[in-house]
Amino acid sequence: MKNETLILVDNFDNALGEIEKMEAHKLGVLHRAFSVFILNSKNELLLQKRNIEKYHSGGLWTNTCCGHPRPDETVENAAFRRLFEEMGFDCSLKKHFDFIYKADFDNGLTEHEFDHVFIGYFDGIPLPNPIEVEDWKFVNYDWLINDVAMFPERYTIWFRICLEKLVENEIITTQLPTI
Numbered sequence: 001m002k003n004e005t006l007i008l009v010d011n012f013d014n015a016l017g018e019i020e021k022m023e024a025h026k027l028g029v030l031h032r033a034f035s036v037f038i039l040n041s042k043n044e045l046l047l048q049k050r051n052i053e054k055y056h057s058g059g060l061w062t063n064t065c066c067g068h069p070r071p072d073e074t075v076e077n078a079a080f081r082r083l084f085e086e087m088g089f090d091c092s093l094k095k096h097f098d099f100i101y102k103a104d105f106d107n108g109l110t111e112h113e114f115d116h117v118f119i120g121y122f123d124g125i126p127l128p129n130p131i132e133v134e135d136w137k138f139v140n141y142d143w144l145i146n147d148v149a150m151f152p153e154r155y156t157i158w159f160r161i162c163l164e165k166l167v168e169n170e171i172i173t174t175q176l177p178t179i
Helices: 019-028 075-087 141-150 157-168
Strands: 004-011 015-020 031-039 045-050 065-067 095-102 110-122 132-141
Touching: 004 065, 004 141, 015 019, 015 095, 019 110, 031 075, 045 075, 045 141, 075 095, 075 110, 075 132, 095 157, 110 157, 132 141, 141 157
Parallel strands: 031 110
Antiparallel strands: 004 015, 004 031, 031 045, 031 065, 045 132, 095 110
16 A cells, blocks of 8 residues: 555544554554445446455455545545546546544554545446456345345445445435435
8 A cells, every 4th residue: 555645634624633554553543535336227336356365355345436635635636536546547536425433453453534425327337447356246226235134244334334424314225316
């Protein structure tokens, strides 16, 4: 993992400073992040399986992409950048909500993120970066809800939390959400 600088934030997403990425995850400090969910015209969600070599949650299924904005970019620009870097395409994105979560991992690292959630649409074939993504698939919403309930260990913690919030807010349903 290359050195990357994250933005430290308070519970209202006000910037407090900067910190090196691995240090942030060792200390478990709250930092700015984003999650992108891409749907196709069949209302299927594009999932990625994280590369097994990722510093945490490797080999797990998750949302289309996620990441951290750099100190000199907006969250929205960072979401566009990472979507292209991880999945090899771009599309319109709309922010729907944000939330804070904290999760400890077996390797001693902690994610503590103020996560901004974006949704977009794409009907093409992704060209994922193999350093980031081991596999990908479009999945039916009903199948996904059942699979996450039966096999939560197959999915990243932030994806499971975010998926619950998408359901609670009726953003992803059997109807296409508005973007």
